[in-house]
Amino acid sequence: MADMILPDDWCCLFTKYKTCFYVVTLCIPLLFISLTPFIFLQSVNGQILHESSTVVDNLQEISPENILDIRYSDLVNFTSKIEQIYGHLNASLLNKYTGNDSLAFAHASHPITEVYPFVAPQIAKTNQSLNQSLYSVLVNMPDVSRNSTIDEYFTTIQLANNILKEITNAVIPKNLQNDLLFNSFVVVNLLDLAGYEYSAAVTNGTIEAIFEYQDSKAFIKQAEKLMSIFNTDPETSTSSSELILLVNSLNALIDRVATPEEIYLSIDGIFSKMATMISTDRLTLLSKLGVTTD
8 A cells, every 4th residue: 555645744745845946936036137137238338238239221311300210310329439439549549648558558448349349230231341441450459559659659540530430421421420410419429428437437526437537538529529510500600609618618627527416417508508509409409318229
């Protein structure tokens, strides 16, 4: 006759399986949480990088009137990334001039590791030769920053800048390159990123992270260059001097190591002035922040 399971045995059996159930129930969420960052995304300087980057087709179909087209947003994002590369290279060169080789190397390293992966698919789709040229110059830039004279390094960065200019002309339709609203979206993107970098760099009036501090200044400088369009456009040239004053004020705050809150308020003031100058609302002006199909 088979052995019978007595009531006490049932209690032991139930307790054992109940404990196993709790352990499994606890482990599965922990395993999911631990794997989530590797499965879904990685973060680079506050920006989300997915496994694949967007490639925009039919570039010439996109006009200044297509601001609701997701491809338009992708091109704003692409242009901002190109400007970030310019910013990093300029910061690297400035550090080379002042003899800070470690920071020159750090800034030279970021374009290839943190920005190029975002733009490479679009460049390759448009012109594979330009993509290879950019990769070649950026991947060697860190070593060049260490093993060259200032004049040699300047020449290498000029080469990179020329390639970036060719890429912009190949990818971004000419009517967008010269469009006031398109450039305003890029400026907003760069200034927003500058504010993020600054907040990561400064604590209680002290520069805790010099690299991020220099990033914020470099991205503002690129934004200033794009804002020169306000000086030449008939719709905005008469009030561009007021915008220049606001940007000068922002630079002064950064130079005196103001609080991140003061920097954000200053940047917000620039956004408000830009919205007024181009006769659009702030919501529209800020609508391209983080909007891509990446």
